Each structure stands twice: as C-alpha cells, then as structure tokens.
Amino acid sequence: MIGITDPDLRKKLAARANGAAVGGNGYLFIFCADLYRIMAAASPEDKAKMRANLSSSFFFQTAVLSAALALQNANLAAESMGLGTVIIGAVNSALPELDEWLNLSEFVIPMAGFAVGVPDEQPEQKPRLPQSVVFFENRYDPDMKESIAQYDRDMELYYEQRTDNKQKANWSQKFIGMLTADLPLGFYTEYIRRKGFALK
Amino acid sequence: MIGITDPDLRKKLAARANGAAVGGNGYLFIFCADLYRIMAAASPEDKAKMRANLSSSFFFQTAVLSAALALQNANLAAESMGLGTVIIGAVNSALPELDEWLNLSEFVIPMAGFAVGVPDEQPEQKPRLPQSVVFFENRYDPDMKESIAQYDRDMELYYEQRTDNKQKANWSQKFIGMLTADLPLGFYTEYIRRKGFALK
Numbered sequence: 001m002i003g004i005t006d007p008d009l010r011k012k013l014a015a016r017a018n019g020a021a022v023g024g025n026g027y028l029f030i031f032c033a034d035l036y037r038i039m040a041a042a043s044p045e046d047k048a049k050m051r052a053n054l055s056s057s058f059f060f061q062t063a064v065l066s067a068a069l070a071l072q073n074a075n076l077a078a079e080s081m082g083l084g085t086v087i088i089g090a091v092n093s094a095l096p097e098l099d100e101w102l103n104l105s106e107f108v109i110p111m112a113g114f115a116v117g118v119p120d121e122q123p124e125q126k127p128r129l130p131q132s133v134v135f136f137e138n139r140y141d142p143d144m145k146e147s148i149a150q151y152d153r154d155m156e157l158y159y160e161q162r163t164d165n166k167q168k169a170n171w172s173q174k175f176i177g178m179l180t181a182d183l184p185l186g187f188y189t190e191y192i193r194r195k196g197f198a199l200k
Numbered sequence: 201m202i203g204i205t206d207p208d209l210r211k212k213l214a215a216r217a218n219g220a221a222v223g224g225n226g227y228l229f230i231f232c233a234d235l236y237r238i239m240a241a242a243s244p245e246d247k248a249k250m251r252a253n254l255s256s257s258f259f260f261q262t263a264v265l266s267a268a269l270a271l272q273n274a275n276l277a278a279e280s281m282g283l284g285t286v287i288i289g290a291v292n293s294a295l296p297e298l299d300e301w302l303n304l305s306e307f308v309i310p311m312a313g314f315a316v317g318v319p320d321e322q323p324e325q326k327p328r329l330p331q332s333v334v335f336f337e338n339r340y341d342p343d344m345k346e347s348i349a350q351y352d353r354d355m356e357l358y359y360e361q362r363t364d365n366k367q368k369a370n371w372s373q374k375f376i377g378m379l380t381a382d383l384p385l386g387f388y389t390e391y392i393r394r395k396g397f398a399l400k
Contacts, residue, residue, distance in 0.1 A: 001335045037348070042376050050379040053380075054379065058385045061311075064261055064265055069275075102336075104340050136201070136302075138203070176242050185259070192257060
C-alpha cells in the first residue's frame, strides 16, 4: 500500500488516471502486488533462483490475489466506519510512470487506486448479477442466456432511472461494445514482463 | 462460486487438495475467476473478437482481482458471524480435474477453495509483517532488510511457542527454501492458456 500525500504527485496521478476520486478530496492509496519483500533476506545466488520461480504466471496470480484480499479488507474496513470508497482501475494507464514516481521495485506492480473519504452523495445501488450466474452447486452451468437477459433488463431500467448520468444501455451491450473493440492491451504484458513476471 | 455439496465430489477433491479443511466438516466453496459470463449474450462473431481481447494478461489480472475481492467479502462476512474460515490454495494441484468435475467453461479458472465452519480450535494469531514493509508514504522503500530481520525473529518465537506444530523456522527461511527449489510451475501457464488466457 502506498499512501499518496504529496500534492504534486497526486496532481500528476490525476492527470493520467481520470476522475475526481484521484484528484479530489479524501485519502488516496495505490495498492500493489508485491513479491519483492520475500527476497529481502536472500543472498544474490538465492535471489537469482527465486526470480526464476517468481517470474511464473502462477506467482503472478498469487501476487494479484493477495493484493486484492488486502484491498477488500481496507474497503470493508472503511465502509464499516461510514466512509465512502472508490476502487480505481485507471492507474493501469500510467504504469511506467508509477514505477518512477513511486520508486517501485522489481516484482511490485500497481493493481488499483483506492480512494477513501466522507461521502457527499448516496448513489443508488446498481443491480447485481442474478445469483444463478454467480453461485452454482457442484457444477458450473454455462446456459445463462436467460438470466443475463433478465439482468440486462434490470440494468436498462437502472440506467434510465438513476439520478445522475442517465443513459440507454445495459450490461451485455456495454461489455460487448468494449470487448469487440481493438483494445491495445499488449502494453500490460510488456510492463509486467519488465517487472520480472515473464509469465512462463 | 461453486458450492461443493456432493460427498463423492468432495472426497475426490480432498484426495487431490490436501487437508481436513477440504475433506472434513463445514461448507466448501471453490472460488473461480470468471470472464465467461460477459460472453453469454454475444453473437458468435462478437465472441471471436471478445476472446482475442480477453486472452490478454491484462484481463487475466482483472479476473483474478475481481474473484479475490469476492472471496474476501465472503471471508469477512463469515468471520463477522463468528464462523471460522480457511482459504485453500491447494486446489491448484487439481486444475484439469476441476475443469471436468465442475464443468468449468473457457475463461473460468479456479482460484482458491474456501471452507467455512464452526471453529473447534482457536489458533494463536500469527505475527504480521511490520507496517514499515506494508505501508509506504509516496515512495516504495526497498531497503527493508532490518525490518524483515526483526519479523523473522518474531516468527521464530511464534513457531517455537505456538501450541500445535512447533518448529524451528522463520518467514524468510521458509520462503527462500521454497522459492530456490526447482518448482514445476509450467503446468499453470499451460492450464490458463488452454482456458483461453494466452497472456499476450
């Protein structure tokens, strides 16, 4: 966890990772996956061997998983105190810069920004995916067209009726639109490889 | 989330993913990263384009992150009710079998087992990493040899004095020992590639 208290640093971050949550009030954390720490006590020879193992996609998964558990701990802790929170994926648009600005070591990868503050609005609860596509007993069931169609109708209603930023949209349409575009995602693999995760 | 209520399935799982938490009492979930659902409403042409994007390491990270947030929600919810929980990484040793046993679709990857039950023991709290290597202000500080050495001394004491499974060990020694071995980790990349995550 890196707490961003330097106003210049916060301004630089806000210019890259959009939105009031980064540039505005409240406290801003950057949550990182971190497999650097476990090398602190290792000899140079041990480190070389460790790097070969840590570079695997298995340890990348482990590192992301652990950082996300910590993030959700922080999130629920803040909410339990009546604070409002935002998880900010947009830090991914400034990864090489974050390395430099935050002095991040090898095997330390920013996962998400996390802003905490006193909420000044109470947005409506977004509908959740129906339980039938979230929980399964013993067997995953890929036949979920009907459940998703129902959820899309719920989301259409939500987008139409919510207080701010009303729109004509639904869940599938938004994701299918995003995911059928030509997304330039190679930057991410390049970045994590440079940080040590060769993903072998 | 897949709840395992079939006793035969649970026996098969316990034989592969070691330990009483899998084979014993309480309720067992398998938490999965799932990017299959968002394709449910897509046309075959759209699906082909979506697969190309979803196969990236960026979306693999996103899927793992989201599943882990849900896992920690479940974990803290259970603990808030006075239940005991175990997160079980050992499901990774049975990935191809889990695909078959649980009927997992493309882009659905088991992350962790999660057992919930009424605790019949109160193990001592394991010491946590010192705050100086977990939280940083504005800049990550890789100079953490002293803090880790102190933590290793705390862990030695903990391992020596705890009620069950006393041992002579510390944190660095355990991880360095594990991570300098010849770990066969290629299986993981092979598996997630087969499920659609080419990690480009």
